[in-house]
Each structure stands twice: as C-alpha cells, then as structure tokens.
Amino acid sequence: MTFKERIRKSIKYKFRVVFIISIVVGNLISNLIIAPYLKDSIKNILINRYEVIISKLREYKDDEEKLKVLLDIYNDLFYKIQVQDNIYNIPIDKNQMNVLNKDNGIVYLANKKEFNIITKIKNEYYIISVANHHIHLLPIALNIWILLITTLISLSIISFASKKIIDPIEELAEATDKISDGDFNIKIKSKYKIEDELGKLINKFNSMATDLSHLDYMQKDFINNVSHEFKTPISAIKGYLTILKNEHISQEERLEYINIVLDEVNRLSSLSSNILELSKLDNMESFKGNQKFSLDEQIRNTVILLEKEWIKKNINFNLDLKPIYYYGKEEYLKQVWLNIINNAIKFSHDNGVINIYFNKNANEVIVIIEDFGCGMDENTQKYLFNRFYQGDDSRSELGYGLGLSICKKIIELSSGSIEVESELNKYTRFIVKLPF
Structure with missing residues (x-):
C-alpha cells in the first residue's frame, strides 16, 4: 500500500474531508438563504447613497464650477455619473419619462447585473451608477471570502482536535495488534476523564486486556494442573503396582496397597468424568428438553x-x-x-x-x-x-x-x-x- 493510499484510508483524512465538506455545504446553503436578503440590503444602501448624491447635485445646480468639482469627486469614488442631453439610448417607458419630467423626479433602473438611478436637473439627465458593474457579484464574493476564512480557521481547529481524538484511537489499534500477537500485558495510559467516552473505551480496553491475561494464565494453569493431577495418581498407581509385584509382602499389606490403587483409579475416573463434563457443558449454549x-x-x-x-x-x-x-x-x-x-x-x-x-x-x-x-x-x-x-x-x-x-x-x-x-x-x- 502506497503512502497516498494509507493517507486516504486514514481516519484523520476522512475526518477532515467530511468536516470540510460539511462547512462548504453549510456555507452554500446559507448563501442560498442569505443572498436575497443581502442583495436587498445592498440595493437599499445604494438607493440611500444615490439620493444623497442627487440632493447634493440639486443643491449646486446653479453653480457650474462647484457642480463640476462635485461630479469629479463622486467620479473619483466608486460612482459613475453621466450627464446627457437626452436618454434615447436608455430603455425607459412612458410612465417613467413622465416621472422624470416632474420636479425632483427620480427613476430607478434595475436588472440582474446593475442598479442605476436617473434624474433631471436643468434640462440635463444625470445617470448615476456604481463604477464597478459587477456589484451584483458582491454577495457571492463575500460568501466565498467567508467560506475561505471559516474553512482555514476550522481546518486549524479540526487538525488540533483530531490529533487529540485520533491519537488514542491509533494507540488502541496498536495495542489491539499486540493483543492479537499474544501480548496481554499491554496497557494504555488514559489521558482522559473516566466520564469521557474515549476514556471509558480505554478503561474498558485495559480491563479486557487484564481479563485476557488472567484467562491466558488460567488456560496455561489448567493444562499444567490437568497434567499434574493425572501424573500424581498415575505415579502412585505405578509405585504401588511395583510393590505388589513383590511376592514377599503380607496379604494384609497387599490388600492395603490394592485399596490405595483402587482409590487412585477412582480419583482418576472422577477427574476424567469432570473434565469431560466441563467440555460438554462448554459446547452448549442452553439446555434443551427441560x-x-x-x-x-x-x-x-x-x-x-x-x-x-x-x-x-x-x-x-x-x-x-x-x-x-x-x-x-x-x-x-x-x-x-x-x-x-x-x-x-x-x-x-x-x-x-x-x-x-x-x-x-x-x-x-x-x-x-x-x-x-x-x-x-x-x-x-x-x-x-x-x-x-x-x-x-x-x-x-x-x-x-x-x-x-x-x-x-x-x-x-x-x-x-x-x-x-x-x-x-x-x-x-x-x-x-x-x-x-
């Protein structure tokens, strides 16, 4: 398995990818929800600014020099003010034209990309717009920046947090490998509170390792005990049978030794029966035919x-x-x-x-x-x-x-x-x- 494949199969990698996808999806959903409100807010701000500009232009309409200075100031900002003798090139209807011909008349022109305002001052038409015609992309750009910033911050936090969470899991995986190799003395030092889920898992693992260690000891001890328990009476039987071969022992002694041999045989029979009974019971899940x-x-x-x-x-x-x-x-x-x-x-x-x-x-x-x-x-x-x-x-x-x-x-x-x-x-x- 290559390094790249190991990384892709890493829980850290999956954890971070899922987290980033969650952030992106969350931001996209929030953009769909917030974008209309943000667009309306921008529109209201522009209306207020446009009306302030028109108010200033009307204030200096009789002073051509000051009016020119004012136009230069606004044009140097991110506004674009065009002065025209006619507006034949602008698609407005009859009702909008009637509004313009009234005193202080204002007409708003909006489409998907632009939001302009037209007013008439001293027989001239003033068309005010934003110099950057991509203002309609502002909500999207703003959301992209928010997404990038939140992703970077979140990625930093999740990298730190995932290390704290994943490292003990990796320790558990390594410890599990050691147990599978027969090392039941492995213990994980818990850095977490007992009430914490990860701390509980580590404590349970340590408890399991201890139980397996005891079980391993018991199995080895069981084999040793079975060997010993069989060996002791067999040795006794062998010894007394050797004595019984002696023709010079008394009848009383012979009967005594025969009884001892019978007792040892009965003990062996009882031990064998108990071991077989345990083996039989171990292979049962429940009793049938109650x-x-x-x-x-x-x-x-x-x-x-x-x-x-x-x-x-x-x-x-x-x-x-x-x-x-x-x-x-x-x-x-x-x-x-x-x-x-x-x-x-x-x-x-x-x-x-x-x-x-x-x-x-x-x-x-x-x-x-x-x-x-x-x-x-x-x-x-x-x-x-x-x-x-x-x-x-x-x-x-x-x-x-x-x-x-x-x-x-x-x-x-x-x-x-x-x-x-x-x-x-x-x-x-x-x-x-x-x-x-």
Missing part, C-alpha cells in the same frame, strides 16, 4: 443421598423448603445441589449446622445453602469458580477444584446465577438464583 419437577423434593433427596457423609460429622440440617415446581434440566441441577451440599458437609465442623431455604419472587427462585465451618478469605471467594482452583491445602486434599466450575456452568446454562458470601472461620453462604 422438564417440570419438584425443586424442594430434589434438594431433600440430595440431603438423604449424602446421609453417610453428614452422619460421620453429626451435622444437623435446617430445611425451610416450600413446595416449588421448577421447569429445567433436572439431572444437571441435581449435580449442583450434590456439589454445594457436599462441600458444606466437608468444610463444616463436627456437630455443625447447615441451613437450606428458599426465597421466591415473581421472576426467580433463590436457593440459599449456608454452613458455619471454616469459611473463606476474599481471595478464595474471588477465584472460587475458576477451574482447578482449590483455595488452600485443606481444600486441595478434598477434590480437584472442578466441581464448582461445573456448578457455575450448569446454572449459567439455566439462565441463572450463583454467588458466594463468606467470612473466614465463620460461615459460607451460596446463593443460587434461577429464573422462575
């Missing part, structure tokens, strides 16, 4: 299903579940309650309490599940729904950090939302909102 079911009964059945877990810790449940029939994907929502309630059990203290209750309005049903166990700090809450995020070592021992990511995706596909409120060592509250 059915009507009892939401309160589903949650009660989930609590019963987890009875073995909460009996171990002697946990009490307070359930305030009014009958609600919900239209959605039953089997997927069951996964949500299983995961959240199971987490509440895991992180509750022995002899603890878990509360589950509904709130309902015209637009949505709100399911609240809260425990009073170890709680979470702000950083854990911020990244809780990220894949493989486990918060701290105590949490990492109890899972792979995929469960809540699956829950969030299921709820989003149900057009709902999930939030968490927590305070370290005090409580954790999950709030699930589903459209009703």
Whole structure:
C-alpha cells in the first residue's frame, strides 16, 4: 500500500474531508438563504447613497464650477455619473419619462447585473451608477471570502482536535495488534476523564486486556494442573503396582496397597468424568428438553443421598423448603445441589449446622445453602469458580477444584446465577438464583 493510499484510508483524512465538506455545504446553503436578503440590503444602501448624491447635485445646480468639482469627486469614488442631453439610448417607458419630467423626479433602473438611478436637473439627465458593474457579484464574493476564512480557521481547529481524538484511537489499534500477537500485558495510559467516552473505551480496553491475561494464565494453569493431577495418581498407581509385584509382602499389606490403587483409579475416573463434563457443558449454549419437577423434593433427596457423609460429622440440617415446581434440566441441577451440599458437609465442623431455604419472587427462585465451618478469605471467594482452583491445602486434599466450575456452568446454562458470601472461620453462604 502506497503512502497516498494509507493517507486516504486514514481516519484523520476522512475526518477532515467530511468536516470540510460539511462547512462548504453549510456555507452554500446559507448563501442560498442569505443572498436575497443581502442583495436587498445592498440595493437599499445604494438607493440611500444615490439620493444623497442627487440632493447634493440639486443643491449646486446653479453653480457650474462647484457642480463640476462635485461630479469629479463622486467620479473619483466608486460612482459613475453621466450627464446627457437626452436618454434615447436608455430603455425607459412612458410612465417613467413622465416621472422624470416632474420636479425632483427620480427613476430607478434595475436588472440582474446593475442598479442605476436617473434624474433631471436643468434640462440635463444625470445617470448615476456604481463604477464597478459587477456589484451584483458582491454577495457571492463575500460568501466565498467567508467560506475561505471559516474553512482555514476550522481546518486549524479540526487538525488540533483530531490529533487529540485520533491519537488514542491509533494507540488502541496498536495495542489491539499486540493483543492479537499474544501480548496481554499491554496497557494504555488514559489521558482522559473516566466520564469521557474515549476514556471509558480505554478503561474498558485495559480491563479486557487484564481479563485476557488472567484467562491466558488460567488456560496455561489448567493444562499444567490437568497434567499434574493425572501424573500424581498415575505415579502412585505405578509405585504401588511395583510393590505388589513383590511376592514377599503380607496379604494384609497387599490388600492395603490394592485399596490405595483402587482409590487412585477412582480419583482418576472422577477427574476424567469432570473434565469431560466441563467440555460438554462448554459446547452448549442452553439446555434443551427441560422438564417440570419438584425443586424442594430434589434438594431433600440430595440431603438423604449424602446421609453417610453428614452422619460421620453429626451435622444437623435446617430445611425451610416450600413446595416449588421448577421447569429445567433436572439431572444437571441435581449435580449442583450434590456439589454445594457436599462441600458444606466437608468444610463444616463436627456437630455443625447447615441451613437450606428458599426465597421466591415473581421472576426467580433463590436457593440459599449456608454452613458455619471454616469459611473463606476474599481471595478464595474471588477465584472460587475458576477451574482447578482449590483455595488452600485443606481444600486441595478434598477434590480437584472442578466441581464448582461445573456448578457455575450448569446454572449459567439455566439462565441463572450463583454467588458466594463468606467470612473466614465463620460461615459460607451460596446463593443460587434461577429464573422462575
């Protein structure tokens, strides 16, 4: 692409061309509107000046010397005064001739190009006109000068203003190119107020770049975590199978190692299932084939299903579940309650309490599940729904950090939302909102 082509495609060039065209068109329109009024104004001014001249000529009509001096003065100005014995060469009608023959009679002669005046003084005809016969072009000339001046001034202003506006846009374009090349650490220093549209755009861009940087980190971290999570149990399985090849270990030890291998296999199976489930959910836009079911009964059945877990810790449940029939994907929502309630059990203290209750309005049903166990700090809450995020070592021992990511995706596909409120060592509250 040549320099000339680059200039023509430049937004600065287009901005200035559009602005200049707007000025020219605006001036042409204003000329069409103002020109008739300007022409009338010039005509009135000339009439006044002509009448003053005639008044002076009549005043000195008996003094030939002074009259001659006066004629020379006016002719030296931009007026043209002709003195004739007759006016046969001038096209005037009978009525106009009658007017001239009266005392102080004046006849105005006007056409598109000229505006003249005729009067009779002492049997001589005085024809007064403007020396420049192009006086009719004065409105056009005046408008052209105004157009040139306004265009030059406006062009100077628009050049300065466009630089202030276009430069940040060019910075945005360059930054976008860097992001497309994989550099997500780019930041644009905003010179504009946050309330300004351009400032908002730059702030949004910086926010997007930060999010993309986090996403890039999360993707890399996800791959590393998947590799690590698969590698750890596989290494354990390999180690224990090597030990099991030893014929001299006792039967008791052999059974113990076999159980450990089975646990690791189950962990691998669970991890694989969760990854496949997430992949499946990621390729969905919404759930299809929704059915009507009892939401309160589903949650009660989930609590019963987890009875073995909460009996171990002697946990009490307070359930305030009014009958609600919900239209959605039953089997997927069951996964949500299983995961959240199971987490509440895991992180509750022995002899603890878990509360589950509904709130309902015209637009949505709100399911609240809260425990009073170890709680979470702000950083854990911020990244809780990220894949493989486990918060701290105590949490990492109890899972792979995929469960809540699956829950969030299921709820989003149900057009709902999930939030968490927590305070370290005090409580954790999950709030699930589903459209009703």
